[in-house]
Amino acid sequence: MDMPLRALPDPLDDYAWPAAENEVPKEVFSREDIYRRELTHLFAGPVWHVAAHRAELPQRNDFKTTWLAETPILLIHGADGVVRGFHNACAHRGVMLETRRRGHAQEFECPYHRWLFDDQGRLRACPAERDFPPGFDKADHGLAPLRCEEFLGLIFVSLSDAAPPLREYLRGLEPSLELVLMGDGDCQLLGYHKTVIDANWKLYRDNDGYHTPLLHKAFTWLNWHGGKGSQVVTEHGHLAVTADLKPLSDTGALHDPSLLEFKAAIRAGGEGPQAKTGVLVVSPGTLISKALDLPIIRYALPKGVNRTEIHWTFIAHRKDDPEMLRHRIRQANMMGPSAMISLEDAAVFNRAQKATATQPPNTRFVKGYRPGMDLTQAGQNDEVGNLAWWDIYRRLMGFERGAA
Ligand code: FES
Ligand SMILES: [Fe+2]
Incomplete structure (x- = not known):
């Protein structure tokens, strides 16, 4: 007689997530069993x-x-x-x-x-x-x-019928998407760069405005810290950092200062969304930015627990004239896998991945954090904007917080 097969209990069902809401276990970046669970609970789960x-x-x-x-x-x-x-x-x-x-x-x-x-x-x-x-x-x-x-x-x-309607999933992010996709999203493809980092995909997606001028020297040319910026965090864990940048007229380093020009903004009279830079994390794993005049979509595609392929996708507006197209392509020298900004990200993510088996066991998000705060409230240069997503991740994965 055939015996009915019973599913073995998954030890991860009893996984204890840190009690502190601003801490994340380092092992979620390196444990093979957690990655396998992400495939069913998150990548095939109720998200877009x-x-x-x-x-x-x-x-x-x-x-x-x-x-x-x-x-x-x-x-x-x-x-x-x-x-x-x-x-x-x-x-x-x-x-x-x-x-x-x-x-x-x-x-x-x-x-x-x-x-x-x-x-x-x-x-x-x-x-x-x-x-x-x-x-x-x-x-x-x-x-x-x-x-x-x-x-x-x-x-x-x-992959899931349980994902909410897309417009609901994106609620609150629409104006930021309009900003980075040049208003109407009527875009043309300029090209791709593809890179591989030796790090878990979640390290790549945890973006924050805190590190921006500290890790990336070239962001200081754009006066990232001095700009009037804001951060939007949505109920579905997307975040958008927006900044009014004031690029330096003389960096002392560039032969061609037009690399830092907001040409679209100048054409628009120096005001409005074209004069803003936006960096969005569309959960779970896509970054969309408009650094100066160049929109870029970065798809972070996991290739196992400790390897991620980044597909940099550079776009322009479909109605751009030849001069604006050239300008946007030139600005790909500002941000990209071998540009002024971004190699440093790969370097720190690789180093974070190497150090997952270290003490203390958890990483901490502290910039902008106050116990008991509304996790959707974050300033431009805070890192707490990521915590709303981490709480969604924890719940999707079925992890309960441990006792405080
Ligand atoms: S036709 Fe047989 S596998 Fe596709
Ligand atoms: Fe960065």
Whole structure:
């Protein structure tokens, strides 16, 4: 007689999270079992993930592939104008269907047994179908769809039916997204840089305005600390730091000071959103910024517990004139994996990863923290803005706080 299989208890069900709400255990950056739990509770959990911007697949029949942690996904801009998301796996025996990062295709053919799918993920043809079981219906064997919704051209996907509607998930972040996506999100792709850091993806996403002028020398040229800035933290753990920067006219280091120019702001009369810099963390793992005039989307894609691929995606407005395009491209020298700002981030994240097995066991967020505070209240240069997200993470993972 077959015995029913019983699921083994997961020791992580009893994991004790630190009692102090401003502390995070270092081991969440390095424990393999915690990473595996993230795959089910977070990456397949009730959250949305930024997977692309329409600028990356602007034409009908363009596609992009990417990953939701260990799950490869395929985004297709259909001939009907709708962008859809699918598991990037053939519905037959599970071979990854598309391996190119981006491209243009009317249909997708699996190389193994040549099943053919269309731009809406429908199975169109399969060789030797007459030998399939009676009743085999191609309509039942399309690509597995993902929930897929858009805001300002950003394409979000979710593996979970329990994720709230996207507009609810983003509530409070809309003005900041408008700022970094140049108002209407009508963008064109300038290009990519891809880098790998030897650090957990959550170290990358914990951004704060505290370190900005301290770690990044070049941010002092922009007068980050002196600017009038603010930080918005939303109920779903997104954060947006916005600053009115006043770049120095003479850094003593740059031969070409136009690198620091707010050209779009000058054109707009020096006022308004174009004169602001914004750095957003769209939870769980995407950073979107407009440093001076250059919007950048950074997808932090986990490749295991201690390795993260960062896809730097540089964009411009679709209606930019040639001079503005050149200017935005030049400003990619300001912020990027081999630019004035950002190498230092990778260096400190790598060092944090190396030191996860150290005492004290927890990291601490202290800048701007007051016991009992509303965790959504943070100033421009505070680090507490990350705590709302950490509390969401703790709850998604099913971790209870330990006794104080
Ligand atoms: S696995 Fe794709 S056609 Fe067989
Ligand atoms: Fe940084």
